[in-house]
Amino acid sequence: MERPGAPDNARRYFYVSLLPSLFTPALRRWALAENTLVPSATFQTQPSNLPTADNIRDSILEAPGFGIHFSDHMAHIRWTLDEGWHAHGVRPYGPLTLDPAAAVLHYGQEIFEGIKAYRHADGSVWTFRPEKNAERFRKSARRLALPELSDEDFIGAIKALLAQDHGWVPTPADAADECSLYLRPFMIASEAFLGVRPSHEVDFYVIASPAAAYFKGGVEPVSIWLSSHYKRAAPGGTGFAKCGGNYAASLAAQKQAEAQHCSQVAFLDAAENRWIEELGGMNLFFVFKDGRLVTPRLTDTILEGVTRDSVLTLAKDEGLTPEERSISLDEWREGAASGEITEVFACGTAAVITPVSELVTEDERIRLSAGGDNAVAKRLRTKLLDLQYGRSEDTHGWLTRLV
Numbered sequence: 351m352e353r354p355g356a357p358d359n360a361r362r363y364f365y366v367s368l369l370p371s372l373f374t375p376a377l378r379r380w381a382l383a384e385n386t387l388v389p390s391a392t393f394q395t396q397p398s399n400l401p402t403a404d405n406i407r408d409s410i411l412e413a414p415g416f417g418i419h420f421s422d423h424m425a426h427i428r429w430t431l432d433e434g435w436h437a438h439g440v441r442p443y444g445p446l447t448l449d450p451a452a453a454v455l456h457y458g459q460e461i462f463e464g465i466k467a468y469r470h471a472d473g474s475v476w477t478f479r480p481e482k483n484a485e486r487f488r489k490s491a492r493r494l495a496l497p498e499l500s501d502e503d504f505i506g507a508i509k510a511l512l513a514q515d516h517g518w519v520p521t522p523a524d525a526a527d528e529c530s531l532y533l534r535p536f537m538i539a540s541e542a543f544l545g546v547r548p549s550h551e552v553d554f555y556v557i558a559s560p561a562a563a564y565f566k567g568g569v570e571p572v573s574i575w576l577s578s579h580y581k582r583a584a585p586g587g588t589g590f591a592k593c594g595g596n597y598a599a600s601l602a603a604q605k606q607a608e609a610q611h612c613s614q615v616a617f618l619d620a621a622e623n624r625w626i627e628e629l630g631g632m633n634l635f636f637v638f639k640d641g642r643l644v645t646p647r648l649t650d651t652i653l654e655g656v657t658r659d660s661v662l663t664l665a666k667d668e669g670l671t672p673e674e675r676s677i678s679l680d681e682w683r684e685g686a687a688s689g690e691i692t693e694v695f696a697c698g699t700a701a702v703i704t705p706v707s708e709l710v711t712e713d714e715r716i717r718l719s720a721g722g723d724n725a726v727a728k729r730l731r732t733k734l735l736d737l738q739y740g741r742s743e744d745t746h747g748w749l750t751r752l753v
């Protein structure tokens with residue numbers, strides 16, 4: 351909001367922030383994709399004078415792993431109480447200079463997002479439903495008492511980074527090659543102040559990391575550990591927000607999972623210890639033999655996944671009947687035993703759609719009686735990937751061109 355004496359920047363953002371309401375969602379999506387009509391702040395670019403040599407980058411892109419390597423630049427926008435969002439820029443990737451008293455280091459006032467850039471066969475680079483991530487980022491910001499960032503700045507920062515680092519988007523060898531550039535927008539409380547109150551200084555960054563498939567086994571079904579002791583989220587807490595604290599709190603359970611040779615943790619609700627919520631980093635779906643596709647309904651303890659929302663839409667296209675409702679551990683156990691539940695799968699940006707072969711608890715292993723053929727999970731997975739990589743028509747208008 352404009353204040354007397356605010357710099358031109360603030361005035362410009364005030365007017366820019368009015369503009370989105372003038373566009374229909376479809377027109378805005380088109381405008382953002384085409385980089386026209388919707389004005390966004392100019393990102394000042396300071397190119398790296400030591401970019402990774404082409405041959406080294408190419409060898410990284412051949413086997414990028416996940417979250418290990420980072421591109422040459424990062425996007426940045428600064429926020430202060432007096433100036434609002436300003437200083438939009440792209441600069442060489444590198445360590446941040448943070449005061450040891452920075453609020454994020456003490457009180458964890460921090461949020462982040464996860465989104466991918468995909469290279470299509472014609473060389474162009476696209477991302478998937480970025481306005482959903484931008485919206486979730488604002489929800490997280492509100493919960494963590496951080497300033498909200500507009501779609502234009504969120505998507506603008508990604509575009510500005512990709513304008514420099516598009517060479518870091520791997521080219522898939524074939525349809526089985528799920529490589530992409532994983533983008534990590536995040537916002538931290540950077541004010542040097544040891545007091546528990548919302549920070550007056552905040553920094554937003556986007557970094558990028560070339561990625562192969564998330565689970566080393568690819569689409570191999572995974573075993574999941576059920577955390578009966580540790581809880582991920584409680585009503586009124588931060589479960590629906592994507593903040594670092596949720597993930598820090600899940601690590602003890604993740605250690606237990608690893609000890610049990612499980613790759614993720616399933617969490618039950620904190621109030622009754624009865625209802626299935628989600629995994630530490632993915633949402634869950636249950637396929638019933640009559641064609642129902644059930645996923646826990648959204649509450650303030652569940653993260654609203656972009657993949658979850660997309661699966662609900664694609665499932666309808668596939669003739670399935672999606673249901674968002676509470677589902678208990680008992681229903682999972684009984685449905686798996688009786689054959690009512692034919693598949694369970696997890697979904698998220700990083701690992702797309704991954705079948706779950708068994709749920710391991712302290713005293714039982716819940717497997718699907720018929721073994722589960724993963725047919726629905728595989729079909730939905732292929733449908734989603736074909737869309738993201740431009741191999742099928744984008745009938746829902748979910749893709750935004752970056753480069």
Ligand SMILES: Cc1ncc(COP(=O)(O)O)c(C=O)c1O
Nearest residue numbers: 631632633653655656657698699
């Ligand atoms: C806790 C949690 N649930 C669900 C998801 C899936 O969300 P999305 O599909 O937007 O990646 C994620 C990943 O971001 C997550 O961390």
